Amino acid sequence: MIWETVALAFGIGTGAAWLLGQRVLWPLGHWRERAVTARSFARAIELRAPQRQGAAEERARLVAMASDRAGLRPSSAARLQLAAILADVGYAAVPFDVLLGDAEGRAETAVVARHPEIGSAMVQLVPGAESVAEVVRLNAIDPAAAQEAAMLAVASAYVQGVRLEGAEVACERLRGGCGTLYDEAAVRSILAVVDVRGRT
Amino acid sequence: MYTAPLSGETRLFGEARRGWSARLGVLGVALGSAAMAAWNGHAGVTLLGLAVFADVARPHRLPGWQARSLPFLAAAAFDAPLAAIVTSAGLAAYRGSGAPDNRGIESAKWGVIEVAALVLGSLAARTLVEERAARAAAAYILVASVLLALMTLWSWVRARTDLFETRACVAEFGRYLPLKVAIAAIAGGAATYAEPVVLLLLLPGALLLAGLHDRDETRRSERAAMLQALGGILRYAHPYTLAHMRRVSMIADRVGAELKMGPRHRAKLAEAALLHDIGKVAVDERILEKPSRLTDDEYIAVQRHSEMGAAIVAASLPKDPIVRWIRSHHERMDGTGYPDRLPSARIPVESRVISVIDAYDAMTGSNDDPLGRRYQPRVAPSQARLELRRHAGTQFDPQVVAAFERVLEEGHA
Numbered sequence: 001m002i003w004e005t006v007a008l009a010f011g012i013g014t015g016a017a018w019l020l021g022q023r024v025l026w027p028l029g030h031w032r033e034r035a036v037t038a039r040s041f042a043r044a045i046e047l048r049a050p051q052r053q054g055a056a057e058e059r060a061r062l063v064a065m066a067s068d069r070a071g072l073r074p075s076s077a078a079r080l081q082l083a084a085i086l087a088d089v090g091y092a093a094v095p096f097d098v099l100l101g102d103a104e105g106r107a108e109t110a111v112v113a114r115h116p117e118i119g120s121a122m123v124q125l126v127p128g129a130e131s132v133a134e135v136v137r138l139n140a141i142d143p144a145a146a147q148e149a150a151m152l153a154v155a156s157a158y159v160q161g162v163r164l165e166g167a168e169v170a171c172e173r174l175r176g177g178c179g180t181l182y183d184e185a186a187v188r189s190i191l192a193v194v195d196v197r198g199r200t
Numbered sequence: 201m202y203t204a205p206l207s208g209e210t211r212l213f214g215e216a217r218r219g220w221s222a223r224l225g226v227l228g229v230a231l232g233s234a235a236m237a238a239w240n241g242h243a244g245v246t247l248l249g250l251a252v253f254a255d256v257a258r259p260h261r262l263p264g265w266q267a268r269s270l271p272f273l274a275a276a277a278f279d280a281p282l283a284a285i286v287t288s289a290g291l292a293a294y295r296g297s298g299a300p301d302n303r304g305i306e307s308a309k310w311g312v313i314e315v316a317a318l319v320l321g322s323l324a325a326r327t328l329v330e331e332r333a334a335r336a337a338a339a340y341i342l343v344a345s346v347l348l349a350l351m352t353l354w355s356w357v358r359a360r361t362d363l364f365e366t367r368a369c370v371a372e373f374g375r376y377l378p379l380k381v382a383i384a385a386i387a388g389g390a391a392t393y394a395e396p397v398v399l400l401l402l403l404p405g406a407l408l409l410a411g412l413h414d415r416d417e418t419r420r421s422e423r424a425a426m427l428q429a430l431g432g433i434l435r436y437a438h439p440y441t442l443a444h445m446r447r448v449s450m451i452a453d454r455v456g457a458e459l460k461m462g463p464r465h466r467a468k469l470a471e472a473a474l475l476h477d478i479g480k481v482a483v484d485e486r487i488l489e490k491p492s493r494l495t496d497d498e499y500i501a502v503q504r505h506s507e508m509g510a511a512i513v514a515a516s517l518p519k520d521p522i523v524r525w526i527r528s529h530h531e532r533m534d535g536t537g538y539p540d541r542l543p544s545a546r547i548p549v550e551s552r553v554i555s556v557i558d559a560y561d562a563m564t565g566s567n568d569d570p571l572g573r574r575y576q577p578r579v580a581p582s583q584a585r586l587e588l589r590r591h592a593g594t595q596f597d598p599q600v601v602a603a604f605e606r607v608l609e610e611g612h613a
Contacts, residue, residue: 030422036516037426043515044433047482047508093436096484118436125429128422 031078034128035060038085041126045088049099052088055159059084062155066189070151080148083135084155086126090119090136116140143183150183154190157182167194423517427471430478430512437481438488448557449474451607455553458603469550472522476529476554479509506530507539525550529558534594544597552597556604559596560584581608 042056063084067077091099094111120137123129135148143153154174161170171191178187434442452473456466480488483505487498494502510527517523528551531537533544565578579587585605592598 034422037423038516040426040430040512040516041433044430044478044481044512047479047512048437089433092433092481096486122429122433122436125432126426 028074028078030128031075031082034126035078035082035085038082038126038129041089041122042085045091048096049088049091049094051099052091055163056085056088058159059087059152059155062158062190062193063151065193066151066155066186069192070185070189072147072151076148079132079135080151082129083123083132083139083148083152086123086129086132087116087119087136087139087152087156089122090115090117092122093118143186147183147186150186151189154182154186158190158194424467424471426516427475427513431474433481434478438485441477441480441488444561445474445477447561448476448554451557451561451604452553454607454610455557455600455603458606459549459553459600468522469525469553472525472529472550473554473557475509475513475522476526476558477505477509478512478526479505479507481512482508503530503538521548521550524548525554527551529554531555532595533597537595547597549597549600552600553604556588556596556600560588560604563587 039056046053046056060081063080064077067080072080094115098111116137116139120133123133123136126132135146135152138145138149139152139156143150157177158170158174161173165173171194174182174187174191178184431442431445434445449470453466453470456469461469480502483502487494487501490498506527506529510523513520513526514523525548527539528537528542528547531540531542531547531551532555533547533552535541535543537547563579563584564581585608588596588601588604592601
């Protein structure tokens with residue numbers, strides 16, 4: 001009787017472990033691994049455009065905390081984090097002279113403006129990141145179209161704002177654009193995890 | 201390079217691909233049969249249904265994991281041995297006709313092993329069950345089978361986690377695997393017959409192991425695809441460099457075969473070759489495309505591409521050996537290479553392979569650069585081979601040059 005009980009417990013336990021793994025743990029683990037593999041893409045862009053150094057990591061960290069705050073589902077949060085890492089990959093298509101600021105004509109500005117679409121096309125090729133490509137594209141073109149894109153757009157604006165004008169001004173700009181330029185819920189989530197000194 | 205099976209990629213008994221419809225049909229029959237048999241208390245047929253379900257539910261490529269259905273088949277053999285043998289032969293035929301690559305023959309071999317295991321198992325159990333010592337023997341066999349399973353699992357873990365310099369670990373996983381699985385199946389089946397509740401130990405364990413294997417296969421295939429996509433970054437920045445890397449990668453696989461590297465080692469080598477110039481994404485294309493000789497500063501900027509390429513790959517694969525192979529692909533046998541001026545003994549053989557093919561492709565050029573931006577004229581393949589031989593021993597590894605020349609002669613490059 002004891003052995004039957006032990007075997008039954010082992011069988012149920014192992015079966016439950018398999019089910020939990022298949023449905024919950026392993027998919028989340030896959031997302032985390034994709035975020036790790038995506039770091040190579042971010043590193044390539046940082047080496048090509050040193051002014052983007054560290055931006056991907058900052059965005060990823062910010063959206064991870066803000067997602068938690070906003071109560072996003074774990075899979076959405078993981079997808080958003082991946083999008084934050086890959087958002088700049090389109091800069092690979094921007095010529096070096098434009099990246100260095102040696103060329104600032106209208107044509108060159110147009111090339112830079114196209115980087116989200118090009119980035120989206122590149123992200124389509126990253127395995128497991130196909131659903132992220134749309135977030136990358138929308139975050140620059142139409143953030144209101146998706147909650148994740150809205151969150152990423154606000155995080156990108158904040159990170160860029162801190163680099164150019166400091167944390168205080170960046171926060172002010174987000175508040176000023178809340179509900180108009182930026183999604184209100186996304187702004188609230190981001191501002192809840194930063195303070196005016198730029199600390200998170 | 202192994203890839204995870206794609207959803208819907210299956211064939212049924214030699215017919216053209218049917219995708220999910222064929223598989224769902226088989227699954228439905230298997231589950232329905234199992235449910236009806238369980239309702240009627242017929243353990244043997246229940247188990248057969250579950251065996252078919254376990255085998256067909258997820259497509260597979262590596263022969264070792266066809267053992268997923270073995271515990272069910274082995275246990276069913278003692279209640280309905282003839283049915284179990286027929287089912288096993290049917291599954292083997294299914295695999296043999298359904299394997300989309302050359303593993304059809306491997307699958308058929310595995311089917312023969314399964315049938316043999318089932319026949320032996322049912323004969324052994326039917327003999328043992330009449331003896332008073334049957335239960336004791338079954339317990340002993342159970343312990344043996346658990347040990348065998350653990351040994352196989354340990355070999356698999358070591359093979360998966362060890363570096364590719366230690367080929368023994370990769371080979372160990374497959375050594376005597378058919379015998380291990382056959383013995384485990386017989387033992388597991390005998391133990392289940394003696395103590396049916398043992399099935400509760402076998403079934404979930406088999407499911408868990410199968411799930412772990414599938415997860416690892418998915419990881420491996422995503423990794424391979426990620427590396428391909430990483431190279432694709434250069435499509436926009438330096439398209440002819442991307443084409444060059446792809447050519448070098450294809451040839452590297454053949455040179456690896458000439459150097460007697462195992463399949464996974466060659467796959468890794470091909471990955472490293474595919475990304476050996478990824479660091480050029482950080483080099484100003486105006487320098488790369490300059491038609492005249494480079495200045496010293498420009499040359500230094502280009503030289504940095506090997507360490508930057510290593511840094512890019514290391515960002516996601518810090519412990520992978522391909523990082524070092526990419527970094528060292530411009531080292532020279534005489535120790536005057538870059539970036540680290542390594543002595544020849546410390547230059548990985550994989551870097552030496554990439555170095556030879558890289559130089560040959562650079563000399564012979566290609567038609568992928570439509571503007572023909574080069575400051576040195578293209579040379580004929582025969583002249584390029586002479587150059588490789590001339591610099592063998594100083595810049596290039598002589599053995600690698602010889603292997604590469606054999607590949608050229610066979611027409612693989």
